[in-house]
Amino acid sequence: MVGLNFLPQIPGYLPKWQLIVAVMAVFNSAQNFATLKLTRRIYNNIPSATVTPLQARTFAAWTITSAVVRFYAAYHLNNKIVYDMTLFTYLIAFGHFASELLIFKTATPNLGVISPVIVSTTSLIWMFLQYDFYVKL
Numbered sequence: 218m219v220g221l222n223f224l225p226q227i228p229g230y231l232p233k234w235q236l237i238v239a240v241m242a243v244f245n246s247a248q249n250f251a252t253l254k255l256t257r258r259i260y261n262n263i264p265s266a267t268v269t270p271l272q273a274r275t276f277a278a279w280t281i282t283s284a285v286v287r288f289y290a291a292y293h294l295n296n297k298i299v300y301d302m303t304l305f306t307y308l309i310a311f312g313h314f315a316s317e318l319l320i321f322k323t324a325t326p327n328l329g330v331i332s333p334v335i336v337s338t339t340s341l342i343w344m345f346l347q348y349d350f351y352v353k354l
Contacts, residue, residue, distance in 0.1 A: 225291045231347055235291035235303065238336060242284035249277030258329040262322055283310065297352045304344045311337035 225232035248255050256273045257265050283306040290303035314334045317324045324330040 225294070227292070227294050227351070229347070229350065231343060231351065232291045232294050234340070234343070235287045235294065238340065239284045239288035239291060242280050242287065246277040246281040246284065249273045249280065255329065258327065260317065260323045261327060261329070262325045267323075294351045295353065300344070300348070300352050304341065307337045307340040307344070311341060 225236060245255075250273070253265075253268055253270065253273050256276060257268045260268050286299075286302055286306050290299050293299045294303075310333055314324070314330055314337070318326065318330060318334075
């Protein structure tokens with residue numbers, strides 16, 4: 218199809234999913250660099266002054282790093298190292314958001330925190346189930 222040559226050429230939907238998640242992460246990073254508004258919606262169970270510009274920029278740096286890994290994975294999902302690193306980005310994201318909800322209690326269930334939990338959980342399960350399809354050892 219003309220005009221869609223930029224899409225990953227690896228078979229299946231998982232590479233395209235990686236691209237979508239990476240693009241969303243870039244936008245999330247940009248908003249974290251620009252404003253605290255959406256970050257404060259995630260960490261909504263603590264005083265808003267606790268969510269500082271430094272914390273938001275640190276969160277943005279992590280998010281853009283994971284976006285780079287996931288973007289690279291979209292086009293190189295058959296590479297075991299890339300696949301494994303990408304899987305770990307979702308595990309780290311899940312661990313972070315789950316711990317903020319359940320252990321540290323800085324967040325309460327809302328769209329801002331539940332959506333990354335859903336994306337990370339879905340991606341982890343999908344990647345575990347499809348490992349042998351994409352990574353030929």
